Amino acid sequence: MGNRITIIGGGFAGLTAAITAAEAGAQVVVHEAHHTLGGRARTTVTGQFRTNEGPHALYNGGPHWAWLKQRRLLGPMAAVPPLEGARFRFRHGDALRRIPPLAMLKLLRRAPEQAPVDMDFLGWATGEVGEEGARAAAHYAAVALFHHDPGGLSARFVHERLRRSTKLPPEAHYPRGGWSSVIDRMAAHAWDLGVRVETGSRVAELPEDGPVIVATSLDAARRILDDDSLCWDSGRTALLDLGLRTRRGDAFIVSDLDAPGWVERFTAQDRSLAPRGEQLIQAQVPLAPDEPRAAAIGRAEHLLDLGFPAWRERVTWRREALAAGRTGAVDAPGTTWRDRPAVDRGDGVYLAGDQVAAPGVLSEVSFTSGLEAATLALRWVGVRGLRVA
Known part of the structure; x- marks a missing residue:
């Protein structure tokens, strides 16, 4: 099995996942639909x-x-x-x-x-x-x-x-x-680690080789994965x-x-x-x-x-x-972050973003989910030596 990991979305969650995976030695490619990185952090x-x-x-x-x-x-x-x-x-x-x-x-x-x-x-x-x-x-x-x-x-x-x-x-x-000042530094660091970043690259369906991290809005993830269960307020x-x-x-x-x-x-x-x-x-x-x-x-x-x-x-x-x-x-009465769409979707597919099952406030959710998604994807390809702090 190769150690290539594909990431769809070049926002804060996607870049966190890309850096985490690349630091552990994985080959990483990031597809960003827009011509600039950052997502909501543009x-x-x-x-x-x-x-x-x-x-x-x-x-x-x-x-x-x-x-x-x-x-x-x-x-x-x-x-x-x-x-x-x-x-x-x-x-x-x-x-x-x-x-x-x-x-x-x-x-x-x-x-x-x-x-x-x-x-x-x-x-x-x-x-x-x-x-x-x-x-x-x-x-x-x-x-x-x-x-x-x-x-x-x-x-x-x-x-x-x-x-x-x-x-x-x-x-x-x-x-x-x-915020783009942080994004620019993250993108430069990812580049130095060997991450390939493709902007203006809209992905409509999952690649067939290797694990994939979908680090987009939940609406976009629902379309890409054709999964109507990916909903949250x-x-x-x-x-x-x-x-x-x-x-x-x-x-x-x-x-x-x-x-x-x-x-x-x-x-x-x-x-x-x-x-x-x-x-x-x-x-x-x-x-x-x-x-x-x-x-x-x-x-x-x-x-x-x-x-x-x-x-x-x-x-x-x-x-x-x-x-x-x-x-x-946002969590309604009777729910917590654990009830949101899970990071691990099975078969080497992982979610990251600010509406998924990860703890934290505001951008912390994107970060934590990106880190978790990268950790799981690395396990999938059998890469060790993960640096998480």
């Missing part, structure tokens, strides 16, 4: 603005941080500005406030293990701290969920993400220059990107506690994302299944009215988008 360059596909951060408490750092793939990172000077604001009672409700802060003392898997978050949190604090916490957690109804999801699932996103000092860090989110002329006093973050929504000034921590004298604002507002994008954009604009005075007169660039089914898995 950074788009428009004029002098560099934007990720929605707000992106990399948590330093996750397993991917140590893995990337050990391989010198992490690169320069920007930390969250000091909270006392960063103008972190909360919309609560349709007014801008400096601190969230006390009941929400009280809920943060609960360990993730205290939240039940089989109960919805809003019901559990209401019993713990009352409805006001529970709703505020659910809406805040939407930044790590991209979902229109965080309170209706599994209490354990939401509370873990709430705790991670509010941890002090903050876990969230930002790759300087955008995800979010649907409106994205609004703005270039604004700089003005003193603008907020760093406006978190909507009255409804799910988030606005962030990314140039507060990385000036390279916008031209001199301008700043980059990115907003994400989750949408209900049948809700029009315009409704969410209207809510984002209301948050901008609160946190960015006279923003309409300062706009130099604007872009709107809709992210549907591309925002990671």
